[in-house]
Amino acid sequence: MDNGRSRRPGAAAQTGAATLSLVAQRAGVSLATASRVLHGSGGRVVSDALRARVFAAASELRYVSNGPAQALARASSPVVGLVVHDVADPYFSAIAAGAMRVARAHGLMVMLAATFRDRDLELEYLAMLRAQRARGVLLAGSGFTDPGYTARLAGQIEAFEQQGGRVALVGQHGVHADAVLPDHRGGAAQAARYLWELGHRRIAVICGPRELETVAHRLEGVRSGLGCVGARLPEEHVVEADFTREGGRAAAIGLLRRIPDVTAIFALNDLMAAGVLAAVHDDPRRVVPRDVSVIGFDDLPHAVDLHPALTTVRLPLEEIGERALRLILEEEPGVGVRTVPTAATLVVRASTGPARR
Amino acid sequence: MDNGRSRRPGAAAQTGAATLSLVAQRAGVSLATASRVLHGSGGRVVSDALRARVFAAASELRYVSNGPAQALARASSPVVGLVVHDVADPYFSAIAAGAMRVARAHGLMVMLAATFRDRDLELEYLAMLRAQRARGVLLAGSGFTDPGYTARLAGQIEAFEQQGGRVALVGQHGVHADAVLPDHRGGAAQAARYLWELGHRRIAVICGPRELETVAHRLEGVRSGLGCVGARLPEEHVVEADFTREGGRAAAIGLLRRIPDVTAIFALNDLMAAGVLAAVHDDPRRVVPRDVSVIGFDDLPHAVDLHPALTTVRLPLEEIGERALRLILEEEPGVGVRTVPTAATLVVRASTGPARR
DNA sequence: CTGTTAGCGCTTTCAA
DNA sequence: TTGAAAGCGCTAACAG
Numbered sequence: 001m002d003n004g005r006s007r008r009p010g011a012a013a014q015t016g017a018a019t020l021s022l023v024a025q026r027a028g029v030s031l032a033t034a035s036r037v038l039h040g041s042g043g044r045v046v047s048d049a050l051r052a053r054v055f056a057a058a059s060e061l062r063y064v065s066n067g068p069a070q071a072l073a074r075a076s077s078p079v080v081g082l083v084v085h086d087v088a089d090p091y092f093s094a095i096a097a098g099a100m101r102v103a104r105a106h107g108l109m110v111m112l113a114a115t116f117r118d119r120d121l122e123l124e125y126l127a128m129l130r131a132q133r134a135r136g137v138l139l140a141g142s143g144f145t146d147p148g149y150t151a152r153l154a155g156q157i158e159a160f161e162q163q164g165g166r167v168a169l170v171g172q173h174g175v176h177a178d179a180v181l182p183d184h185r186g187g188a189a190q191a192a193r194y195l196w197e198l199g200h201r202r203i204a205v206i207c208g209p210r211e212l213e214t215v216a217h218r219l220e221g222v223r224s225g226l227g228c229v230g231a232r233l234p235e236e237h238v239v240e241a242d243f244t245r246e247g248g249r250a251a252a253i254g255l256l257r258r259i260p261d262v263t264a265i266f267a268l269n270d271l272m273a274a275g276v277l278a279a280v281h282d283d284p285r286r287v288v289p290r291d292v293s294v295i296g297f298d299d300l301p302h303a304v305d306l307h308p309a310l311t312t313v314r315l316p317l318e319e320i321g322e323r324a325l326r327l328i329l330e331e332e333p334g335v336g337v338r339t340v341p342t343a344a345t346l347v348v349r350a351s352t353g354p355a356r357r
Numbered sequence: 358m359d360n361g362r363s364r365r366p367g368a369a370a371q372t373g374a375a376t377l378s379l380v381a382q383r384a385g386v387s388l389a390t391a392s393r394v395l396h397g398s399g400g401r402v403v404s405d406a407l408r409a410r411v412f413a414a415a416s417e418l419r420y421v422s423n424g425p426a427q428a429l430a431r432a433s434s435p436v437v438g439l440v441v442h443d444v445a446d447p448y449f450s451a452i453a454a455g456a457m458r459v460a461r462a463h464g465l466m467v468m469l470a471a472t473f474r475d476r477d478l479e480l481e482y483l484a485m486l487r488a489q490r491a492r493g494v495l496l497a498g499s500g501f502t503d504p505g506y507t508a509r510l511a512g513q514i515e516a517f518e519q520q521g522g523r524v525a526l527v528g529q530h531g532v533h534a535d536a537v538l539p540d541h542r543g544g545a546a547q548a549a550r551y552l553w554e555l556g557h558r559r560i561a562v563i564c565g566p567r568e569l570e571t572v573a574h575r576l577e578g579v580r581s582g583l584g585c586v587g588a589r590l591p592e593e594h595v596v597e598a599d600f601t602r603e604g605g606r607a608a609a610i611g612l613l614r615r616i617p618d619v620t621a622i623f624a625l626n627d628l629m630a631a632g633v634l635a636a637v638h639d640d641p642r643r644v645v646p647r648d649v650s651v652i653g654f655d656d657l658p659h660a661v662d663l664h665p666a667l668t669t670v671r672l673p674l675e676e677i678g679e680r681a682l683r684l685i686l687e688e689e690p691g692v693g694v695r696t697v698p699t700a701a702t703l704v705v706r707a708s709t710g711p712a713r714r
Numbered sequence: 715c716t717g718t719t720a721g722c723g724c725t726t727t728c729a730a
Numbered sequence: 731t732t733g734a735a736a737g738c739g740c741t742a743a744c745a746g
Contacts (some may be wrong), residue, residue: 016519019739030717035741062516067489068428071741072722077425079468079489088658088675090447097445109485111436114457114468130437132424157730159419162373179615245658274662287639301445301602307632307664318445357397376723387733392725404731426723429738 017024018061034058039065053135071133073239076164078111081129081137081326085117089265090300091269091317098321106329108135117209119149122196126156136166137326140321142214143173145309150174155347159201168327170320178327180320180340184214187313187344188221189228191266191295195347196229200264200293201356205233205299206251206276208243215243237262241272248272252279263292263355270296270303270334277306277351289353299347306352317342375418386413391415396422430491433521436466437685438486438494442474447657448626448674449536452497452527455678463686465492472498476506483513493523493685497678499571500530507531525684527677528570535684537677537697541571544670544701545578546585546654548623553586556712557621557650558626563608563627563633565600572600575625575654594619598629605632613640613649620649620712627653627660627669634663634708646681646710656704665707671703 009110024034029050036046037054038040046054057063071077082099084092103110111134113125120143129137137160144150154175157167169179194202205222208215210258224231241247248267248287252275255262267273273296288308296303299314323340330337381391386407394403394411403411411594414420428434439456441449453469460467468491486494491680494517501507511532514524526536552560562579563642565572580590596612598604603623609632612619615642624630630653645651645665653660656671680697 016516016521017739021739031740032717032742033715036716039503039741049716050716062512062575064484064488066739067485068425068434069722071425072423072429072724073739073741075722082469087444087450087457087478088447090445091451093444093447093450096469097443100444101471109489111466112439112453112457114365114454127421130422132466147415159373159421159696187645245662258408258642274659278662302631302659302662303694303746305602305659305663307662313717346637374723378723389726389733389735392732393732396725407732421722426738427725429740430723430725432738577720654737 017066018063020063020065020110023054023061023063026061027053028349029054038063053340075133075152077133078107078302079111079132080325081111081113081125081132081134083113083115083122083125083129083137083141085115085141087112087114089271090302091271091298092140093182094300094317095321095324098318099138099140100321101318102325102329104320108329112284117141117238119144122155123152126153126160130156130160130163130165133163134165135167138168138170138321139173139174140324140330141189142212143169143171144211145174145213145216146211147174152275166328166331168324170324173213176337178338180324180327180342182297182320182342183344185221185224186317187297187346188218188266188268189225189298190344190346191297191313192222192225193228194224194354195264195266195275195293197233198293198352201231201355202237202259202268203233203261203264204237204239204255205254205261205266205268206239206241206248206272208241208247208272210240212243215268222266243269243272245278248275249279250275250278256280256283264295264352265292266295268297268330270298270300270310272296273303273310273312273351274306279308283308288351291356293352293355295352304349306350306351308315311349311352313344314341314347319335373425375420376489376693377422379395380411380414380418380420382412383418386411392519395420403460411421418691421520422533425683428597432490433492434490435464436468436469436491436605436681438468438482438489438491438492440470440486440498441583442472445469445471446628448628448655449497449658450655451674452681455519456495456497456682457549457673458675459679459682459686465686471700472492474498476501480509483517484533487513487517487520491522493525495525495527495650495678495681495685496530497527497681499569500526500528500567501533502570502573503568505698510664523685523688525681527681530570533694535695537681537684537699538704539672539677539699540701541574542578542581544654544672544703545575545623546582547703548654549579549582550585551710552621552623552650552706553583553588555621555650555709558588558712559594559619560590560621561594561596561612561616561619562610562623562625563596563598563605563629565598565604565629567597569600572625580666600626600629602628602632602635605629607632609636611632613643620630621652621709622649623652625654627655627657627667629653630667630708631663634667637663645708648713650709652711661706663708668706668709669704670701671704673699673711679685704711
């Protein structure tokens with residue numbers, strides 16, 4: 001039971017962990033044969049007798065291959081990176097769920113990184129993922145609109161691809177790469193027009209940080225939707241806040257105080273919309289949708305449980321995650337940058353109604 | 358610009374990716390020196406001149422170290438595994454968020470695995486994580502109560518630890534390992550007693566799969582809480598369903614039809630409670646909490662936005678994730694199995710009220 | 715079908 | 731301080 005290993009250069013402490021050569025030795029075959037049996041790609045080229053002996057030895061020793069060693073030898077590892085802003089945000093966990101399903105189907109592990117909207121951290125994680133030789137990386141967090149960041153991001157992406165890794169984005173990020181593109185503009189435009197058609201003439205928008213691409217696009221959508229009907233969105237009807245429930249709540253309170261006669265509030269995501277709803281609830285003089293209509297964006301799972309049930313713009317988040325990861329895994333030869341436009345659809349529930357005259 | 362590499366055995370395709378020796382060469386130093394500069398642990402032992410040259414070369418080449426190679430040489434890799442049932446479930450994404458924060462603080466990457474309550478898949482992921490030489494693994498999903506599974510799990514855990522990895526659990530899982538133990542029993546007992554004190558005498562429980570440890574413990578809690586006041590929970594007042602919103606909704610509809618005079622429903626998680634609330638909403642003859650009180654468990658972020666705001670039992674989920682990961686990373690010498698009991702606290706909101714006579 | 719062997723890129727001992 | 735060199739565990743030519 002002596003594995004006869006002594007401390008030699010480069011040989012770091014290794015308590016347990018059977019190695020392939022141990023398995024081979026135990027099975028009475030060569031290292032190569034053991035490797036072929038255990039990791040051989042498809043076509044069986046080893047006799048059943050040896051094959052069986054190797055399997056037996058491996059399971060006796062509870063052998064699992066050494067991933068890093070394999071990755072080194074094969075110059076490729078079975079992992080993909082997934083970069084989000086925040087896992088606890090249901091928007092991202094839905095995308096993550098979709099991506100993980102696909103990863104699972106391909107036998108890949110997922111390395112998850114949460115950036116909390118910190119650009120430097122995002123770049124740093126990208127480098128770490130590159131170091132780990134991830135096969136690909138999915139940037140699911142919204143991009144930022146500032147050019148400095150965009151340039152640095154493009155650099156990291158280029159480095160990643162140069163190394164043979166693939167990159168897919170959700171959203172444009174201002175860079176040239178495969179991407180799933182949710183139709184933020186179209187969805188927001190549709191919602192804005194819908195409010196207009198309900199008779200709303202004083203519409204306010206509560207948005208997240210404008211430096212986020214998602215926010216910028218949704219805002220543009222509102223403007224263009226309103227533009228279609230000859231209306232416009234006055235700048236003072238736009239309130240910027242944290243892209244969270246609390247952000248939405250605080251912004252709504254301020255807004256309602258500042259412009260008491262708004263008849264509709266468009267929160268640029270459902271989290272904020274939940275906050276808006278809470279704020280209006282706490283306002284004894286207003287009821288949704290009688291006095292003010294509220295509309296959100298994303299259609300998170302719990303939008304339907306808000307009170308009143310939230311009218312919102314639905315994005316097929318899990319599908320977006322799936323599609324994006326597929327962009328990484330299912331390479332199409334010769335095709336340039338691929339793009340998957342994804343529709344956003346208005347879901348009318350109970351938080352919107354005709355404008356009060 | 359010729360790196361003079363030819364195709365040799367074991368040398369898989371490697372498009373780009375500068376190597377350390379390239380950096381060393383470019384900086385005019387030895388491989389060892391470059392390694393010391395770039396990855397040297399603390400104490401600077403390289404002259405400033407060389408140091409600077411190495412850094413320059415590395416950044417020109419956009420060098421990042423090869424993680425797998427490093428892991429192989431060091432016999433340790435900077436990753437921890439996180440195993441959950443489902444990332445899209447806010448319960449798990451909250452735990453994940455906490456764990457990831459700690460991982461970040463320690464400079465570690467997180468490999469995320471979602472099992473969807475599939476025991477075999479869980480074991481399989483554990484093996485994959487072992488193969489990846491993860492430094493530790495956090496099993497955040499509830500354990501299962503069946504002995505067969507428990508034995509196999511114990512085997513995997515043992516193998517993992519034998520290899521020098523650390524394992525931490527959320528919940529007991531029937532195995533002997535470091536764990537954060539949320540007080541499911543205590544929380545459920547408290548909630549049950551609270552309902553009793555409100556005058557409820559016909560209390561029903563809608564629970565998830567009983568094979569889940571979490572469910573079993575919460576159910577025991579209800580029983581013991583009721584036991585304290587000399588009452589008991591009739592078996593026909595317990596309905597088992599999917600641990601989801603839809604499960605809760607369907608179960609509530611059936612329950613209300615079968616036992617129309619229940620005055621309180623305890624859903625064993627908030628997801629189910631949301632479903633229960635929806636079911637009661639759709640029932641024209643009942644209003645919460647006037648006719649039936651509803652209580653949940655977990656205190657997910659959106660519990661407060663349900664209608665009426667959900668009374669529930671709060672578990673500090675992010676903290677649980679943090680603590681569990683810390684159990685992995687902050688080894689205490691000589692201590693045996695460590696355990697972090699975590700309190701659950703009742704949060705009274707608007708979905709519960711005095712029982713209707 | 716099976717075995718031998720030369721690496722994959724990095725760490726670390728040992729000697730200079 | 732610095733460098734040379736021996737591995738870490740595995741893959742994949744290549745030769746039998």
